[in-house]
Amino acid sequence: MGDRLDEIMILAKSRDVADRERLLIRLVDMCNGRPDDLRTPRVQDLLSQVFFYLVFQAEHDIRMRLAENIASSDWAPSGLINILAFDHIEIARPIIARSPILEDPDLIRIMVEATLEHQIEVARRRDISVSVVEAILKAGRPEVLKALAENETARVSHDHLAELIQRSKDIEGLRSPLAEHVGLNAELASYLYTWVGVALRKSLAS
Structure with a gap:
């Protein structure tokens, strides 16, 4: 650990x-190797300061x-994760898709404030909650609704x-995604049947 800290100090300068x-x-x-040591408020505050300082100066590819x-x-600081979640979509995509730090209010904020591409990634995220689903429906953007319809874990x-x-x-x-949705039952299928094409009607009928 001492050698690693020495290297970090050299790189920091x-x-x-x-x-x-x-x-x-x-x-x-280093943080991935000692995650249990990183959850105290003092350490989280220190990590936030260090990462914020570096991220604000970092190139796009580095971020x-x-x-x-x-x-x-x-273990990642919540503030850092939220900043990255609003960054360019190439940077935000893995954060929105996988970060366990993002909570429902964070995801709903992305739905309200971020770009269409960010909202689509929220709709694709695994196991999104009822609250997030309702935020997506409220926003009503067709591309985001399609991503939600395709997300069978939502x-x-x-x-x-x-x-x-x-x-x-x-x-x-x-x-098409609704016709294949795991939650579709006979009642809902009958509503969908009235305005789909011939191919989907055959699928729904079966």
Whole structure:
């Protein structure tokens, strides 16, 4: 650990872009190796300060690699994760998809404030809750609704599915994923049947 800290201190004093990238990766590796030591408020505050300082100076490609490396980590500071979740979509995508740090209010905030591409990633995230599903339905953007209809792990209730089917009357892209949805029952299938094409009617009838 002493050698690693010495290396980190040397890299921290460098202004070279490659050294900053190595510094971020060394910090992530060190944190991944000792996650149980990183959950106290004092350590989280210190980590936040260090990572914020580095991330705000980091190039796009470095932030992208950082996001990929910490996307699944449960030790990462919440503030850092939320900043990366609003970054360019290439950086935000793994964070939105996998970060256990993101909670429902964070995901709903992305639905309200972020770009269409970010919202689509929220709709694709595994096991999104009822609250997030309702935020997606409230926003009502066709591309995001399609991503939700394709997400079979989302907590979509009977009423949510009925609302998606109603909207598919005007949004053709919803019809095919809804026809294959695991929550579709005979009652809902009969509603969908009235405005789909011949191929999907055959599938629904069967």
